[in-house]
Amino acid sequence: MGRRGYPPEFKRKVLDLLEAGRSVTDVARDLGISGQSIYTWRRKDRIDRGLVPGLNSVEKEELAAAKRRIAQLEMKLQATLRAMELVRKVVPPKDATRRSR
Structure with a gap:
């Protein structure tokens, strides 16, 4: 059985790194995860906080x-x-x- 995503705590730490000024490319490379995943998490976070429109x-x-x-x-x-x-x-x-x- 494969892994089913990353835990919310991990995603939150990644988003905190972005808010601290790190680039998506650097964070993705350092943590060995997809840059697209990080962009997706960031967009979802912005929607949840009401910064951009969406569900x-x-x-x-x-x-x-x-x-x-x-x-x-x-x-x-x-x-x-x-x-x-x-x-x-x-x-x-x-x-x-x-x-x-």
């Missing part, structure tokens, strides 16, 4: 959770519709001329 981390997580829930509900709806379709094939419709009580 912050909390909003992104809420959106992802909502999308997951929608997908679950759509699957349940499809299963229900399919079940109704199968029941209609087996159970004959009630006589339309007869009134219900």
Whole structure:
């Protein structure tokens, strides 16, 4: 199983180095990480702090959770519709001329 990203504490230290005046290239080289990762972390941090427009981390997580829930509900709806379709094939419709009580 591979590594799944860097811990938040590490990212925070990298961002602190940038704020202290170090360049992305220097930090990336010294720590052996991708410069693109650092740029991504910096952009995310700026969005979270409200310095640039975009969805912050909390909003992104809420959106992802909502999308997951929608997908679950759509699957349940499809299963229900399919079940109704199968029941209609087996159970004959009630006589339309007869009134219900």
